[in-house]
Amino acid sequence: MLPPDPDSLDPQDWDAFRAQSHQMLDDMLDYQQQIRQRPVWQPAPDSARARFAQPLPRAPGALADAHASFLQDVLPYAVGNVHPGFMGWVHGGGTPVGMLAEMLAAGLNANVGGRNQMPVEVERQISRWMAELFGFPDTASGIFVTGTSMANLMGVLVARTQTLGVAARQQGLQGAPLVAYTSAAAHGCIAQAMDLSGLGTAALRRVAVNARQQIDVAALAHAIATDRAAGLRPFFIAGTAGTVDTGAIDDLSALAALAAREQLWFHVDGAYGALGMLSPQIAPLLAGIELADSLAFDFHKWGQVPYDAGFFLVRDGARHMAAFAAPAAYLRREARGLAGGSPWPCDFGPDLSRGFRALKTWFTFKVHGAERMGAAIAHTCALARYLAERVQATPELELLAPVTLNIVCFRHRGVASGDGDAFNGEIVADLHESGIAAPSTTTIGGKLAIRAAIVNHRTRAEDIDALLAGVLRFGAARLS
DSSP, X not given: OOOOOTTOSSOSOHHXXXXXXXXXXXXXHHHHHTGGGSOSOOOOOHHHHHGGGOOOOOSOOOHHHHXXXXXXXXXXGSOOTTSTTEESSOOOOOOHHHHHHHHHHHHHTOOTTSSSOHHHHHHHHHHHHHHHHHTOOTTOEEEEESOHHXXXXXXXXXXXXXXXXXXXXXXXXXXSOEEEEEETTSOTHHHHHHHHTTSOGGGEEEEOBOTTSOBXXXXXXXXXXXXXXXXXXXXXXXXXXXXXXXXXXXXXXXXHHHHHHHTOEEEEEOTTGGXXXXXXXXXXXXXXXXXXXXXXXXXXXXXXXXXXXXXXXXXXXXXXXXXXXXXXXXXXXXXXXTTOSOSOGGGGSSOSSOOOHHHHHHHHHHHHHHHHHHHHHHHHHHHHHHHHHHHHTOTTEEEOSOOSSSEEEEEEOOOSSSOHHHHHHHHHHHHHHHTSOEEEEEEETTEEEEEEEXXXXXXXXXXXXXXXXXXXXXXXXXXX
C-alpha cells in the first residue's frame, strides 16, 4: 500500500492559502485601479535583475515571500501597456474581467486540444460569433492561437494545401515555385510565414504602396502577370487591415476581386484593425473583409483581452481542416465518452496542447458586450484624430502620415540644421524615462517619426495632452 502523499503540491493549510490569495488578488486590482499614479515605464535597477540570477530553489518557500518579490521586483518594471500613457506599440490594456477569467481558466487547467469537454464548446461559440461579425458563412471555422504571427503562418499553410492539394503535406512542394504578395507596409510576420512554411522569403513580393500607405492594386496585378509569364505560380495575397506603422487599411474589396479573378487565396492580416468591425464608425473602412478566404487577428489588442489571444478564421472549414488534421492512434475519436466531440481543435492547427484562451475572450464579450467594446475602439480613433489636430495646430510639430485609425506619426521640427532623427529619438527616450508617456518610433518618408498608437481603453484626452506637453518640453530643453 502506498503511504499518504506528503509531497502533494496542494496547500497544506488551505485557510492560510485563501487569505494570501485574497491579498494577491486585491494587490492586482489595486494596481489596475491606481495605474495612473504610476509611471508608464521605468528601468529595472541592477539589484532587481540580480535577484533573478539566483539558482534553482530546492526547498519549499512561502507563497507570501514569492508574492513580495513579485511586488518589489517585477510589477514596477513591466512594459507598461496597462497604463493609459502607453502608446508605443499596439498592445491592449487588458481588463479586470479578463484577469479574473484567466484565473478561472488556470484553475480549471483544461487542455483544449480536443476531447468531449465544454471548454472546446466555448471556443466554438466564439468562432461562430466571429463568423457572424465578419460576415463569413456557416461553413467557417476558427481557432485560438498565440497571436497574429501564428495565424498568418497558418493562412499561408492553408493556402498552400489548397493550391497544391493535400498530397503536398506528404510529398512536399512540387511543380512551379509558389509566389505570394503583400504590401511594402505589411508586418514582417508575413515574410516570416513564408520562411517558416519552407516557401522562402524570396517568394514573397512586397508591392509598393500609395500615398495612403495602401497596397497599389495595379502594381500588384502587374506583379502577378509578370510572375505567371516567368513560369511561377502565384497562390496567395495578404491584405492588411491596420498597418503597423500608420494603421492604413488596404482596399480589401479590390484585393478580393483581383484574387477571385486570378484564383488566388485572399488572406487578411487584421492583427488589430479587423476588430474595428465592432464599431459602426470604423466598420465601413473594412469593406471587403467579408470576402477574405482567411483572416488573422488578435483579441489581445483592440479587444483588450489579456495576452495571449490570437485568432485564425477560415471561410471554408473543410479546407482549414485539410491543412492540419492528422489524427494519431492514441487520439482516436469515439462516438461517445470523453474521446467524442470530433473534430477537435487540434484538427485545425499545429498545437495539441492548448490553453483555455477562449474563456477570457468569452468573459470579455459576455460582460462588456460588442457595442461597448466597439465604442472603446471608436474612442481610441477619436483620440488619434484629436492628437493629429493638435499636432497640426502646433508650429513646433509636423504630422508625417494620414491618420486612418488610431496611429499618429509626427515629429518635432527641431532646428533647420542638425540631425532631426536623432533629436526626435532622444525626445522619445526622454519620454520613456520620465514615465509620462511611452510612444515608439518608426520611419515615414525617410524621417524618424514619433509614433503614438492609441489602443488602451483607459486613455483619455488628458493623456494625449501630457504626451504633447512632454514632447514640447523635452524638445525645448534640447534646443536651449
